[in-house]
Amino acid sequence: MAALTLASRACLNAWLLCLLCTDISFFQAQGPKSALALLTSPNSPHSVQIKAFEETVTADISLSLAAGEAAPDLTDALERVRATATESLKAAPVQHLDATTLYPPVVRGGSFPTVVPSSDGLWIQYDFDELVFHEKSPYQDVKIYHSRQFGNMLLLDDDPNLAESDLAYTQAILGSGRFNFEGKSVLVLGAGDGGVLHQILKLNPANVIMIEIDEVVINAARKHLRGICFDSMDNLTGPNYEIRVKDCLGEMDTLQAQGMQFDYIINDLTAVPVSTSLAGSDWEFLQIVLNRAMPLLAPHGKYLTQGGSANMPAATRCYEDIVHAHPAGLDFTKESVCVPSFHEMWLFYTLWKTN
């Protein structure tokens, strides 16, 4: 490894000084398996970190940019680095080094972040080019970014909720065409982006009550997510629908006291609870919502809900255990659907009473 680290240091110096920095500020062999170098310059706000491992060499280029300042195009320079690194490492008197992996530069310090980790903590970067809307409501942080490929995209507390590309989500939470909503009574929980309301009103339901806690979301969607809600939320009431800006838990109690029942209940609440009347974990939230909703579900009715990432089997099992243990006697089907902007397979459940 000594030969590699010395060779590496000389090579790195030659490869990278030309890029951004003037000196190797720090160099350390990290045990027998890796080496670490940091390149900075007193005259430059940028830095380059090089790591050499047994099988890969990575260059992490950090650009410190003022808000709105464009990153320099590093494509050619990076390709040169990769080619040189591959050749030099092949020539070095060290075994096991027959590949380099060049990761895209990690750009930090821009005016907004573009990395939104997946449910299981993977590093997923979006092509956001504009922060279209940002307001902290009494319940949550509401952001809408523009993505070149997904259109405008809603994030609540930095969690991706829905983009204008994501009709697949709305179709899936409505049961993927398996159900007939014509002439039926429907209760929608959440869904402040308006996607469910817009789609369901096209299916001629008798009556829809939608309960969304956050007026900020409704107003932002009405203006910036028209590819999702279209004109469905331009008025809060219509001939066969009503949007109630309320906490759905309290409102479900009210509906129950009135003896209301629904053919379909659609739970399109955020995965992360925002209700002020609720404490506890996300799964407790799903359980509490389920408990409140079941008295409102007609005996023949269906309860439709999103069920989180398909890549979280422990959480999925937890929810399914809750459903199976429910005193109302419940069974379910589920499907895994690709929602374009999510970068994860997503689960959708249909629940019904068995007795």
Next chain:
Amino acid sequence: MAALTLASRACLNAWLLCLLCTDISFFQAQGPKSALALLTSPNSPHSVQIKAFEETVTADISLSLAAGEAAPDLTDALERVRATATESLKAAPVQHLDATTLYPPVVRGGSFPTVVPSSDGLWIQYDFDELVFHEKSPYQDVKIYHSRQFGNMLLLDDDPNLAESDLAYTQAILGSGRFNFEGKSVLVLGAGDGGVLHQILKLNPANVIMIEIDEVVINAARKHLRGICFDSMDNLTGPNYEIRVKDCLGEMDTLQAQGMQFDYIINDLTAVPVSTSLAGSDWEFLQIVLNRAMPLLAPHGKYLTQGGSANMPAATRCYEDIVHAHPAGLDFTKESVCVPSFHEMWLFYTLWKTN
């Protein structure tokens, strides 16, 4: 900024020494807008890099792991760092600091890389948990990884080609159900994963000729991608199909010399050319394939092809200019489809002769 950097240094020291490292090895204020700290220990192969910007503080934790060694679970420690950082920065006598962004740790040096950049160079990490197959063929580097949510996934020269989750891709390249293949003659270029062949044989074509250059891909798919090809490539010939292991350019010349014509030609070649008889850029490759294919397309026939990422508008325009300038007189439709494993919207073209 001086106050911040001093405060930050003290805080970082307190927050992070407990995590992995014993000392701040390097610290530098990077101009008025950012500060950089590197934490290492002579006794540890791990390192932590902290960057403080005007709007974000990031911690990049690099773990040097032996092949197969599991990464320690840092979730709790990172959440502690984030909470402490947010509070401390709010208390610091510096304006503009009202948020921190905690990125997932960047894990390097594992036995295989999990980051596969998107077409436009974004940082996309996959949930690969096993390298199922790896062989360098005479034409390309052939890898199959297992993903928990996408099933087995084929990468050619580290470019994602298709996963077992991706029926949407095969349906789209076959025209999304708009065409009737029954009793028709079909030429398939590439498609060594077997997805197109499997789907099209279900539609009762009169005759299918598939030309795939790389036997390594066919053999790997037959064994490890059965969720794509099923049994369609268990035999290279059948009652109404034939798989020719050839360079499609030369083979198209042969077919033309024989006066053959096809009702449908499906170009499912890799986005990156591997033919040894070809030089030039990717777009020249698409143009050359198009030129060879047009004499083989029946006057009423359709030429179906994937068209790359919808997020590369310059490249898309380039291809469409080529099509419109083609001497055969061509027009096209296109659609943008979400392919689960791609993490990008993907384009699919239908071309036809207008005269």
